[in-house]
Amino acid sequence: MRRIDVIYIGLAVFAAGGLLYLLLNQLGFDSLDAGIWSQVLLVFGLLAWIATYLVRAFTKKMTFNQQLQDYEDAVLQKRLEEMTPEELAQLQAEVEAEKQGKSSDSI
DSSP states (O other), rough: OHHHHHHHHHHHHHHHHHHHHHHHTTTOOOHHHHHHHHHHHHHHHHHHHHHHHHHHHHOOSSSHHHHHHHHHHHHHHHHHSSHHHHHHHHHHHHHHHHHHHHHHHHH
């Protein structure tokens, strides 16, 4: 996200608060109540947005993490494609031996 995008989002939230205040004022709320309720709704919206961010951060579903995983998968795939059949057989034997070692350790 670019800096200008952050500025636009900030201005949009500011404008949404003003529009919400005007809407509540038009619906019959007095100025004080309209201001309080518009602030309450904006704070709850901000808290919900922060909660979604925290969920994505803790579950590692953020864009950077996904890009890093895709890159690592592509590098491993390229290395596998460059291996000779003998190297692939050796790697498969090592994986099988490691699986056997893990299964005997867990018993």
